[in-house]
Amino acid sequence: MHDGVAAYVLGVLDDEEHEAFERHLDTCERCQAELVELAELPDQLDELKNSPSSTSGDDPPMSMSH
């Protein structure tokens, strides 16, 4: 359950899992501490999302580690 904190803070859990994680959070001090640590990290990733970028129709260069 603890590793859900990253997905939770990023908001990428399904509704059901998101709610389940919040209930876990209510009683898990470890996850509470990690939530505080990670809370602003998504904002930093937003710098990438919101940053003006060249629009490209090319396939994303995401090699699958081969």
Added chain:
Amino acid sequence: MCPVLGHLDGRFESADAEAEHRIAVLYQEFGGPLLRHVRKSTGNDLQWAEDVVQETLVRAWRNSARLQWEPSLIWAWLLTVARRIVIDGRRRKSVRPQEVEPPEVDMMSVPDGSERALSAMVVADALRSLSEEHRQVIEHTYLRDRTISEAAEILGIPPGTVKSRLYYGIRALRELLRDKGVAG
């Protein structure tokens, strides 16, 4: 604009009025900072940001036990609740969410002289220094507005694996950014 406060008159004759008062207090305490924060993720859309703040604080009020937490934890939770509301809104607004492409890490155009651009560059660098597995799950979830399940399907790996890689990837990213003095 803020119906819950619309007829607040300072008297608490009913549970509703008391609830409104509590939400007003929440607004006072967290509204401003939260709005400044949320505006960044709504692309400065003020109306949208105000709606998100309102919904966030109403949810906070509904989960008032959490308001007994330490302020740093309340703040972290509020940010997370607000972010989730923004993401849900963006997913609803997007007709074809699967086809929305985020800026590629390798193709960022970063204007000079902007603190924000510098920050984007630092984050892009940090992402590039992660392992392929870690970078991949961050890109395929958060950066593309996809859930764990959606990313798992696209990547052909179990959702639990995506979740776990995301955890270690995000921890690693946080360490990298902290070393660079960007993370708080």
